[in-house]
Amino acid sequence: MIKKCLICKEEYFSYPAKDRKFCSKKCWKISIKGRIVNKGHLSNIHKKRIGISNRRNGRKIISNYGYILVKNRDHPYCDSRGYVREHRLVMEKHLGRYLYTKEKIHHINENKSDNRIENLKLFNDLASHVSFHHSIKKLTF
DSSP, X not given: OEEEOTTTOOEEEOOXXXXXXXXXXXXXXXXXXXXXXOSSHHHHHHXXXXXXXXXXXXXXXXXXXXXXXXXXXXXXXXXXXXXXXXXXXXXXXXXXXXXXXXXXXXXXXXXXXXXXXGGEEEESSHHHHHHHHHHHHHHHO
């Protein structure tokens, strides 16, 4: 299948099953730097790069999930970039110990960026957290 590159307008061959939009890696890199947004996979890359660039004082908001992350490379459960979810840090400070990885925290008002200790509830595991959500749904119906 013959297609035209979105950057240099040069024609190139692509198999029908492949969803290529550029003739080479060079044109693809130009599109990333120039923020050309197209339909499909490439536009998702741009949305993520633009969405997670909101940083202040070591805090960063993840647009996909809404949680606030805090840079803390010394934490034993930080991710590969050195960030820990702020609500976990607040609960750890309240309890005076590190949380186990299986322990889950529930935001009572469903606002994931509201990390006051009054708004947080600790569950021992995922199963108890899920059963809590099911009991809330039964009460509302």
